[in-house]
Amino acid sequence: MLKKISVDKISDLAARLMDKGTLVAPVREDAGHNFRKITDAGQVDLGYYNTLMSPKSVFLPQKEDFVTYIAGRPLEEAKCIELNPEPTFLFGVRPCDVRSFEIMDIHFIGTGAVDPYWSRRREATTIFGYAFDLNRPAEPTDFYTALGIGAADPEGSDVFMILKGDELLLKAFTAKGEKILSQMDILSESGADDASYFDQTVADGRSFKTRFINIDAQAVAKKFEELFHNAQFWEKVSDGCLSCGVCTFVCPTCYCFDICDENLFGGGTRRRVWDACMFTDFTLEASGHNPRTKVYQRLRQKICHKYSYHIRKYGPISCVGCGRCTRSCPVNIDIFSIVDEALRA
Amino acid sequence: MATSFKQIEQNLKNEARALLESGRVALVLAYTRGYDDRHPLPYTAKCASDADNIIFNEYCNANLARYLVRHPRGTKIAIAVKPADSRAVVVLIQEEKVHRDDLIILGIPVLGMKNHKTDEIIDSRTTGGLYNPVLCDILLGEEITGEPIVSPYDVLAPYEAMDKEERWAFWKKELERCIRCYACRKACPMCYCDPCFIDLDKPRWGEKAPGPGGNLMYHLTRFHHLAGRCIDCGECYRACPVDIPLHLFHKKVAKECEEMFGLAAGMSIDEKPALVDFRMDDSDAILE
Numbered sequence: 061m062l063k064k065i066s067v068d069k070i071s072d073l074a075a076r077l078m079d080k081g082t083l084v085a086p087v088r089e090d091a092g093h094n095f096r097k098i099t100d101a102g103q104v105d106l107g108y109y110n111t112l113m114s115p116k117s118v119f120l121p122q123k124e125d126f127v128t129y130i131a132g133r134p135l136e137e138a139k140c141i142e143l144n145p146e147p148t149f150l151f152g153v154r155p156c157d158v159r160s161f162e163i164m165d166i167h168f169i170g171t172g173a174v175d176p177y178w179s180r181r182r183e184a185t186t187i188f189g190y191a192f193d194l195n196r197p198a199e200p201t202d203f204y205t206a207l208g209i210g211a212a213d214p215e216g217s218d219v220f221m222i223l224k225g226d227e228l229l230l231k232a233f234t235a236k237g238e239k240i241l242s243q244m245d246i247l248s249e250s251g252a253d254d255a256s257y258f259d260q261t262v263a264d265g266r267s268f269k270t271r272f273i274n275i276d277a278q279a280v281a282k283k284f285e286e287l288f289h290n291a292q293f294w295e296k297v298s299d300g301c302l303s304c305g306v307c308t309f310v311c312p313t314c315y316c317f318d319i320c321d322e323n324l325f326g327g328g329t330r331r332r333v334w335d336a337c338m339f340t341d342f343t344l345e346a347s348g349h350n351p352r353t354k355v356y357q358r359l360r361q362k363i364c365h366k367y368s369y370h371i372r373k374y375g376p377i378s379c380v381g382c383g384r385c386t387r388s389c390p391v392n393i394d395i396f397s398i399v400d401e402a403l404r405a
Numbered sequence: 406m407a408t409s410f411k412q413i414e415q416n417l418k419n420e421a422r423a424l425l426e427s428g429r430v431a432l433v434l435a436y437t438r439g440y441d442d443r444h445p446l447p448y449t450a451k452c453a454s455d456a457d458n459i460i461f462n463e464y465c466n467a468n469l470a471r472y473l474v475r476h477p478r479g480t481k482i483a484i485a486v487k488p489a490d491s492r493a494v495v496v497l498i499q500e501e502k503v504h505r506d507d508l509i510i511l512g513i514p515v516l517g518m519k520n521h522k523t524d525e526i527i528d529s530r531t532t533g534g535l536y537n538p539v540l541c542d543i544l545l546g547e548e549i550t551g552e553p554i555v556s557p558y559d560v561l562a563p564y565e566a567m568d569k570e571e572r573w574a575f576w577k578k579e580l581e582r583c584i585r586c587y588a589c590r591k592a593c594p595m596c597y598c599d600p601c602f603i604d605l606d607k608p609r610w611g612e613k614a615p616g617p618g619g620n621l622m623y624h625l626t627r628f629h630h631l632a633g634r635c636i637d638c639g640e641c642y643r644a645c646p647v648d649i650p651l652h653l654f655h656k657k658v659a660k661e662c663e664e665m666f667g668l669a670a671g672m673s674i675d676e677k678p679a680l681v682d683f684r685m686d687d688s689d690a691i692l693e
Binding site: 089201309320339 | 440441444445446447448449467471472582584586587588590591599600604609612613614615616618640643644645646647648
């Protein structure tokens with residue numbers, strides 16, 4: 061099913077989707093665009109390259125409350141926080157970010173230990189993927205094509221959207237996608253030239269230029285295994301690293317979290333909060349021992365997790381080349397350059 | 406006439422090579438090329454041949470004083486500093502985090518430094534109103550004279566126009582956006598506490614999760630830990646991924662400190678820092 065709508069009618073489409081459930085879409089904010097729950101259909105803004113924060117927070121919010129309790133009271137009085145996500149439409153996700161959901165599914169569903177929070181939200185969500193604008197050069201930070209992701213790949217999206225002049229083409233790829241598109245009477249039927257434009261763009265997206273090196277998963281995993289004890293290499297690539305957590309927080313495939321009890325004046329909440337392997341206290345043990353006291357050890361963990369351990373354990377590289385970590389790094393550490401340097405080491 | 410960036414880069418390379426070759430220092434803190442020219446990386450040169458990798462251009466904004474405390478005490482270090490960075494070095498010396506005798510300060514007079522995102526000229530706005538370092542052993546370019554003196558506090562005008570309630574609302578709104586990545590404290594040359602209070606478990610000073618309470622606790626405490634110490638390099642604001650204008654609070658406190666005590670942090674190595682100095686005629690305005 062291929063439909064279309066004029067770009068200046070986006071807020072009308074947004075309003076219709078809001079009638080059917082929760083709409084999460086890019087909104088322009090002070091520092092850039094971000095995915096937010098839409099409360100006013102006019103907020104949806106398609107004038108972005110990519111969002112500052114990845115869309116992972118739609119399924120894995122930075123802060124997730126599990127249980128509330130009052131300290132000293134019997135256990136039975138503690139309250140579980142119910143999660144009944146309503147149908148959600150995640151609108152405008154770039155192909156590399158759509159790919160990240162499949163990688164994250166491995167951890168929250170695929171290993172057999174199903175995380176109900178992630179999986180219920182995932183089930184309730186219809187993903188509207190959105191091709192990069194092929195008429196605009198990729199940001200110098202991006203390298204998703206080096207990881208086998210095209211700029212207009214519809215894989216993983218329920219509905220995939222491509223901009224054609226001042227019209228937005230929407231094509232359903234799953235039953236979920238078919239259903240929602242058929243309910244949107246605001247969309248017009250597409251013509252034959254729209255269908256060929258859509259297919260041509262998907263094909264052109266595969267040869268779209270981002271930074272590129274040949275990254276073979278098995279070869280890169282082996283390379284990093286060999287480099288593990290090469291402190292000189294790691295000290296060199298982590299030289300400027302401040303060991304803050306920006307790169308992991310903006311990353312679509314970083315999923316580490318901490319479960320903590322946060323209580324104030326007797327009332328408490330047990331919650332999950334994003335954590336980061338770049339933080340000094342991430343590996344601090346109860347004994348006081350910390351196996352990763354040096355910056356290079358922490359950066360090595362981050363890189364090797366994505367480009368070595370993850371491949372050995374689960375198959376795919378845990379990186380989609382979206383470039384967010386590089387764009388947000390205060391000192392311009394660049395994961396692509398590190399992988400490149402490793403492969404040439 | 407300001408020295409060109411190319412010439413400064415050459416001078417920096419030459420000095421670094423000579424210092425490392427002679428063994429006078431074990432390392433030189435400078436910059437190297439990042440993934441492109443607009444995105445340089447902080448760099449530690451450890452041997453004479455490393456000097457070839459050093460660069461300097463209008464985008465070398467990072468304050469390298471941040472890295473001084475990473476090395477064991479007694480390490481002989483040469484550090485490239487721009488004006489604000491030199492003030493950070495002064496404060497670190499005053500606070501005995503580094504020893505003056507262990508440092509060789511390579512001063513860089515700056516004219517034409519740019520914001521890598523917008524390409525706007527940021528001279529004197531992120532250098533505390535200065536064009537030349539306040540302390541250095543070797544100056545890597547001509548001292549800059551005759552440039553307009555821009556007050557580091559001009560940028561405060563809209564903030565100062567707000568009344569108390571408006572300022573409270575302003576900070577609540579701004580700090581609510583914080584994602585608690587801690588880039589601000591990690592980029593700050595004056596934030597060297599280990600552990601930082603916000604990471605402590607016993608007692609727990611603020612919630613780990615982002616939220617109005619924990620964010621305020623973290624930032625307001627950090628703001629006050631930097632009172633009289635912030636040297637106005639603007640790194641906290643530059644590092645923030647969500648562009649929270651943290652520097653405004655620091656500037657406001659620095660301005661009040663200057664008005665009340667006549668002291669600006671790190672301007673002179675011979676002066677006692679505001680927080681450790683007491684004079685009978687000190688202003689009591691802070692108590693009012």
